[in-house]
Amino acid sequence: MTTNSIVETDVAIIGAGTAGMSAYRAALEHTPRVLLIESGVYGTTCARVGCMPSKLLIAAADAAHMMAIAPQFGVSASGVNVDGRAVMARVRSERDRFVGFVVDTVEHWPAEHRMLGHARFIDQHTLQVGDTQVRAQRIVIATGSRPAVPEAWRQALGERLIINDDVFDWQDLPRSVAVVGTGVIGLELAQALHRLGVRVRLYGRSERVGPLTDPELQALSLEVFTHELPLSVNLAHIEPRREGDRVIVRTSNRAGDVHEEAFDWLLAATGRTPNVDQLGLENTGMPRDARGIPIHDRHTAQVAGLPIFVAGDVNEDRPLLHEAADEGRIAGGNAGLYPDARLRPRRAPLAVVFSEPQIALAGASHAELRSAGIDFEVGRVSFSDQGRSRVMGRNQGALHVYGEVGTGRFLGAEMLGPAAEHLGHLLAWSVQRGDTVQQMLDSPFYHPVVEEGLRTALRQLQTALRLPRPSDEECLDCGPKF
Known part of the structure; x- marks a missing residue:
């Protein structure tokens, strides 16, 4: 496309992840004029740094764990030898295979339906993508989310601070990792690394481990995982600092007790941030909540009667692959049908x-x-x-x-x-x-x-x-x- 060119389309979709790909297919059922815009590389969060590579790491950890507990069944093993380089080689190889399937799918779509570059709203119908102006009758926001990391930690730890995305590019398993965050990502990775022989401690500000909300099950969850994992929870302060190639994690609990421990890395699993801050949403006049997310109907994906729709992890509703796919289908279908936006049922959580x-x-x-x-x-x-x-x-x-x-x-x-x-x-x-x-x-x-x-x-x-x-x-x- 030429410099300062103008592209016109019926439906523009910002983001080529799970929600964006689903929205593309759904919109295409109603109009051939669909444009999918991606600012990074093709391949979903799930395939690259989420569901699939984490399960590959967990599968290796499960294999090591079964060998370790074999004696309880009367089965003797000569010992568990974890080859970290081999473990990570399989994780990367299979991860790349899954990503390849996704990339191949997108790249087989018509070239005129795809555009690479960062999209920013000029108004409700216009996006600036590099030197190109995209004028769309309807727009779907499916920009996903990214790990949320305290900026002070970034400055203090430098490259010794990592997120889950970094884990799956490791060439070998490290000797030790501090995992901060007792949600789904932190719990899964901490336990997998622990079972693979990495010295791990899992840190959390509350006593809640995992997503359970039933008080009895929350307490049982803490008891069960404390039995296997080194856990420090209900913390008042978590203050990491760097000393050479080591990360020192200093914590204090509600009673004021202080603990320090040194690690090779600090893995921050401290939540995610919706990718809305660089979209120029202020130029659209659309209503937004305190987090900056456009306020929309989860059964139509539509924003306040406007020709704008929201789908996937960017809405922080249920950040799961099958939910993102459903939301993309709803958003893309209604963008294609607009102004006839239809209420669509949602699956059971x-x-x-x-x-x-x-x-x-x-x-x-x-x-x-x-x-x-x-x-x-x-x-x-x-x-x-x-x-x-x-x-x-x-x-x-x-x-x-x-x-x-x-x-x-x-x-x-x-x-x-x-x-x-x-x-x-x-x-x-x-x-x-x-x-x-x-x-x-x-x-x-x-x-x-x-x-x-x-x-x-x-x-x-x-x-x-x-x-x-x-x-x-x-x-x-x-x-x-x-």
Whole structure:
């Protein structure tokens, strides 16, 4: 394109990540005039620095852990030898393979549908991209997010401060890493590195480890992970400094106790920031919240009746790949249909953490139910004595299931335990179908499987809900008579 050129299109999409790619496909169903603008390289956050490379590292850690605990099954191993260079070579190789699939997909789209460069709003219909002005009838913002790191830490630590993006380019495993942030990213990476022989300490300002909101499960999560990982939580201050090639992390807890420890690196897993600050949104007049994110309807993705739509991690709603894909589909479809923006249903919430034990949240969380003022009961099961879990030596954690008083409708669940990635799906599907607890109990449960623990929790929940017992002709697995 020539200098100071003008490009006209029906739909311009800013960002070629998961949400942007989904928006492109959806918009293309309504108009051939679609332009996808990317300021960096093609390849999604998930493929490059998120879901896939982290699971590759976790898979290596799981293999090492299984060898380490083999003696409990009466299996002798000659010892665990972790070849850090080989571990990271596989992580990079497989990561590059996944990224390659994404890049190939985008690069096979028509060249006139793609543009590289940073987009900035001039007004509601116009973007400046380098020397090119893009005039679009509708615009989708799918610019994603980036790790949020305190600037003081950057200045104090220099290259000794890293983020999760950096981990997956390592040539070898380091000797020691301080991980700050007990959310999903920090927990997954800290545990994986620990199991691969890296000296790790996980730091957090609260006592919460992972995304669980149920107070009982939060406490259990802290207990379980403290048993395996060096953890420093409920901290009042975290003050890292650099001494030569070492990072010294000085912390103090609420009681004023001070602790210092030296590491090779500090990995900051301290949250993410939406990529909205360099878009020139102030030139559009669109309403924005305190974080600068355009205020939009999550069922249409539209901003205040304007020809502007928002999708993906940039909205900080549910920063997960499947949610970004759904939001991109909604935003792109409605941008293509504009001004006929349609309300689109959203899938039941589902989130999984690939720690060990795994964590899953399906449907409404405990905190969401409390906040909404919904009258609900809880069914519980511990995996400590659950048959299949004990057989596998993975008998840690618990499952809480939530049901609505009066209707018996299943509302959601939170879980810390084995096979959470699979149980979470079953539970989310039940929420989306609108199943009652009784309908779930009437489904088949094989023996011996972890799912039998779910049945135990559902039976307890059904009893707590105190609903009338169906007739024997209508019920396959009724709870006790009252």
